[in-house]
Amino acid sequence: MKIDDFRKSKNIEDRRGQSSGGYSGGSAGSGMLLQLLLSRTGWKTKLIILILLFVIGGSGFSGILTGGNTSNPYQSANITTTSDLEVSDEDADFVSKVFASTEDYWDQTFKDEGLTYQAPTLVLYTGSTQTGCGTGQASSGPFYCSADKKVYLDLSFYEELSTKYGAAGDFAMAYVIAHEVGHHVQNELGTMSAYHKKYQSLSEKDANALNVRLELQADYYAGAWANYVQGEGLLEEGDFEEAMTAAHAVGDDHLQKEAYGKTYPDSFTHGTSEQRKRWFNRGFEYGDIEHGDTFSASSL
């Protein structure tokens, strides 16, 4: 990505090196409860807690890998620590510039629709941090919190993308950021609150299916942003493929096959690798909001 000369975003909150402050209350949400309980209980209890949390409703987290809801019992088994991975200020500069490019794109796109875009904040942190949706954990990957309108990113995920997920390259990381910003766009457009309302009334299977539509739309919006990047002459050869490889790597079927040797389609919350690539690619082709209505699409 040829983004060296791009401005850096002003909407950055740098919390790197700060601890999350433990269980001091205040902004405690289901994320914190989940973290507390998962650390001390057996798997049966964990499952019950996860189901209870599902009944209570979505947590407000929406990530590239996990989040959106906390009902997936397959996601708690794969927690790793990331603190020993290398990050540099160069990485922080890069994500800040990518974030700025999403601001320019969505600002203009909203204007074209007669709307005003209120940009989100990008929080850089290490390990864990307090969010408007409970405690954020780096082990869950980057995520967006709809309650405080912030994207949370531990930069070690950048390296993890290539080492753990086999998706190397700067544009793989850029896609991840654009996906999270896509959730903010959903929040701004009211899609997110409609989703949360509907989510509460659904069975677990149907709620997961609805979550897939939310996630695929965020992939579509990431693709629409990539179309803008190309129009600005910022795309380098191989960038598009890097994003597609990343979209493939974070597909539910791929992640479950890697972790468990099989898939559990009813538990999919983000879509298969094929679906994620398809909706990113569709966004890249159309570069608009209109063609990204995953909620009305008869097939995904």
Ligand SMILES: [Zn+2]
């Ligand atoms: Zn997501």
